[in-house]
Amino acid sequence: MLLGAIADDFTGATDLCSMLVRGGMRTVQLIGVPKAGSPAPDADAVVVALKSRTAPVRQAVDESLAALHWLQAAGARQFFFKYCSTFDSTDEGNIGPVADALVQALGCGFALACPAFPTNNRTVYLGYLFAGGVLLNESGMENHPLTPMKDANLVRVLSRQTDGTVGLVPFATVDQGAGPVRDAMTRLKEQGRRYAIVDAVTNAHLVSIGAAAAHHTLITGGSGIAMGLPANFRAAGLLPEATDPGALPVLDGATAVLAGSCSRATLAQLGFARDHLPVHEMDPLATPDAAALAETALAWAGGKVGEKPVVIAASAPPDKVAALQARLGRDHAGALIEDAVARVAAGLAERGVRKMVVAGGETSGAVAKQLGVTSLRIGDEIDPGVPWTLASGSGPDMMLALKSGNFGGTDFFLKAFRMLRP
Template sequence: MTILLGCIADDFTGGTDLAGMLVQAGMRTVQLIGVPDGPLPDDVDAVVIALKSRTCPAADAVAESLAALDALREAGCLQFYFKYCSTFDSTPDGNIGQVAEALLQALDSSFTIACPAFPANGRTIYKGHLFVGDVLLGESGMRHHPLTPMTDANLVRVLQQQVRGKVGLAETSVVAQGADAIAARFAELREQGCRYAVVDALSNSDLMEIGAACATLPLLTGGSGLALGLPENFRRIGLLAPHAAAGALPATGGWRAVVAGSCSLATRQQVARMREQAPSFHVDPERLADGADLVAEALEWAAAHGGGAPLLLYATSTPEAVQALQARLGVEAAGALVENALAAIAQGLVKLGVGQLIVAGGETSGAVVKALGVRSLRIGPEICPGVPWTSAMLDGAAPDGAARPLALALKSGNFGAPDFFLTAWEELA
């Protein structure tokens, strides 16, 4: 069968976010971890290749994204999608713009859009400015992000600094008129020499109309919200039928655990809420830096406390504590220290019997899935907007050495209500 939509995500939580949106819309979807070295699955409508390219050097991000595009093109995908965070964050050198430009050139296309809006999670775009809730991006908690701080909400200006082609804007007044008006605006911008259009979006209905207007574009770029309007394009031309079981996952048992590395405000609130009601272990980054074997300590603690309530193991800290550690070790070394420790802890937890695992934070999720040897994820039910449960088959993980499924939720640090870690399990019942 033909794979309709081929997606490239710049981190792992963003990949599951996008894949979950597609499953909700009835597209059977698989997420692959890293560029595949063999044939893609042939029983799905959409494939998401999740990379760890958001914060790596721009040249590496471009090379890896082009390799992912090659795999998707070889599989015969009809349309392509570059997914980045709904807060449009990337390094100052501009991985978002540089990757988009490279993909556009590789596809021999002359125009695409940029629309990171995700209204269900409070990300909206008005007159080209990105809002997080009621505040501009540059005034939100993203201005303190330890790896990709965002201090400018004007997406036209931000993207223009990262690309050679001209960037234009499709404003709210146009979007409100529907798909035909949006498509007409795209034509105007192309005539003006624009290669990119930042597109305003205030609601899911806006995203549906934007998606319809993009039916014939070879490449789209945006957050996961933009995916809402794409499946209907394929249904309209008879290529996609409803799939009632698009999000079905195999049953999993075992212990339940949360591994949290994100230091976002949302994750800090979630950690604080769970600590009030469940056993918790603090993977103290400062103690890690001092050489303490917190991996062994954490797993010994987990072995003594597992089997009942979900366990919480967290390195989540305040922005001030993160900055202090970065000043001490350097930004990259500080991040790698924590990520590697949490990944080793996750490995140990699975060996102890954890069968249902939540990981909080994009960089942490990337480290964990690599440590577990996960190469693909089947996408299941949504826990909250942007966060689905997934299932990975782990070779040799069962007591008899056989493969067994692991239920895995990879949560972007900024997503989820304060009780997320306590209520997410209900979707697996």
């Protein structure tokens, strides 16, 4: 194992895995912290997917450290803490506290922080994070039900989450290439800074940042930073050229889409799907009971399963999300949606669904747990950051595409299943 990564949610982990496969690294995603002493999979990179993004801070730190210790024991040479390209967190964490714990455990004293992913319109300029060409706090993320992002200045955001200090490697430096970026980060570390927010506006910037961090023990950021890492291992003679690191078998079975994300991208994808596929929308405001919601959805799916993809969604626009949270409380509302969608996933698997797209990070985590998934072999991308995977665990093998709510084109759901056709 060359790279050992810890991701704070399931779709973010898959996003990172996809980037590494694209760079020629055979990559496996593990669901949750492996048991101590369990063997590492045969892969160049292993990403441990946690459900820690919105967990209590102490839980997020403890699980991340447990994942780190397993990756260290498995022989990883470099470590990566992966969070969302929209820096999803609150003023209490969890990005800062987890990064602090990893820096301390590794004794490295310093780490870069860069969530940029220009391919998906996430860029960092002068420390400000832009999403879709507008400041993060004007992008819709200010209305996120769990991690509302109301400040686009990442130096300020991260500073509020850590007792360390945060510096900036600005665009003018990054645009000069890997050498100046490396020198700038070295200076910040010598000044006692614990973190450096690093600007990135293009994929070339991400490659430069990755090259500059070739000898860093710990890297933190979005999956975009991984764009430059495989070349480092290849230059060191540690990574051979891979012919097809994303090759997967295609399973027989029915197809389905489950959506729990309330992001603009997922809502647009559902709008497109309604014109092409049968869609059932769960209404937790009318029926705030997970078992009843799942029962109704599965009854609707009935004879539709197997004909063409069925779509079952618990997604809703911000006003309905706010109404549900006002009625049930934020945490209870989120747990209700996750529970209902997870129950539907289990019911669909019992009905022969073997190829499933899941939209939403928290939703994907709940579905993977319900299905008993413990590992994902990463395949080729459907859209940037979202690959098909071969999921294995306590149940039958399945093909899963775990999609971050913000990712994918409008036709993503149909495109995903077209990819699987011979």
